[in-house]
Amino acid sequence: MGAPSGLLEELIAVSALTVEGLTRRFGNLVVLDDVNFRVEPGQVGAVLGANGSGKTTLLRCVVGADRPDEGVVTVGGQRIYETDAWARSIMAAALDDIDFFPDLSVAEHLALLAYAHGDGGDPVEEVLVELGLAPARDQLPITLSSGQRRRLALASCLVRPRQVLILDEPEQRLDVDGRAWLTDRLRREKESGTVVLMASHDNELVDAVADVRIGIGE
Numbered sequence: 001m002g003a004p005s006g007l008l009e010e011l012i013a014v015s016a017l018t019v020e021g022l023t024r025r026f027g028n029l030v031v032l033d034d035v036n037f038r039v040e041p042g043q044v045g046a047v048l049g050a051n052g053s054g055k056t057t058l059l060r061c062v063v064g065a066d067r068p069d070e071g072v073v074t075v076g077g078q079r080i081y082e083t084d085a086w087a088r089s090i091m092a093a094a095l096d097d098i099d100f101f102p103d104l105s106v107a108e109h110l111a112l113l114a115y116a117h118g119d120g121g122d123p124v125e126e127v128l129v130e131l132g133l134a135p136a137r138d139q140l141p142i143t144l145s146s147g148q149r150r151r152l153a154l155a156s157c158l159v160r161p162r163q164v165l166i167l168d169e170p171e172q173r174l175d176v177d178g179r180a181w182l183t184d185r186l187r188r189e190k191e192s193g194t195v196v197l198m199a200s201h202d203n204e205l206v207d208a209v210a211d212v213r214i215g216i217g218e
């Protein structure tokens with residue numbers, strides 16, 4: 001599918017994320033069974049459920065990294081495929097399995113992503129400061145703490161334009177200040193009209209920002 005343009009692109013810019021009839025099985029294990037929901041621009045959808053209930057699987061299907069056995073994921077009525085340039089241009093994601101280039105520093109990672117997905121702005125310095133990563137800007141990923149790696153993953157989503165933000169347990173490994181920042185950041189994403197879909201085990205965060213609750217494995 002080619003990238004839509006012009007008026008269609010404008011319409012999509014203000015459109016919802018919808019998941020319809022999503023089913024995913026691994027052998028005999030039915031992990032997702034007819035999952036349906038809709039998240040509008042400016043809303044946070046919170047995917048909730050116990051360990052192993054299928055939250056990550058759902059997010060992977062939404063970003064197109066995994067293919068559901070049944071069901072459809074759309075943004076503004078357009079099907080999402082990971083390999084589609086348009087889908088990658090509108091969707092920023094920090095899932096569990098994020099990898100970093102071993103020989104690129106923190107600042108170089110962010111500059112690369114800003115260049116690859118960006119619209120000509122240079123938000124890297126701002127995001128480094130916002131995430132508290134400025135002192136680590138020249139470090140390689142292997143030298144970062146687990147919390148700093150998590151911050152780099154989140155920063156990677158923020159240095160690029162996005163209409164949809166997908167986060168898998170973004171609170172993971174963040175300290176108290178980091179969690180306060182995350183709540184504030186998600187509120188600002190809502191204000192700017194982003195569709196946010198996140199899996200979370202943090203009830204305080206969910207209560208503070210969620211508009212739509214998506215229970216998995218209930």
Ligand SMILES: Nc1ncnc2c1ncn2[C@@H]1O[C@H](COP(=O)(O)OP(=O)(O)OP(=O)(O)O)[C@@H](O)[C@H]1O
Pocket residue numbers: 026031049050051052053054055056057058
């Ligand atoms: N590629 C795979 N092959 C087989 N089983 C899988 C695969 N991926 C996930 N599963 C299984 O699907 C189920 C859901 O896993 P998933 O990672 O989506 O859960 P989760 O809700 O994100 O869990 P957690 O809260 O622990 O992160 C688990 O039973 C898991 O073992």
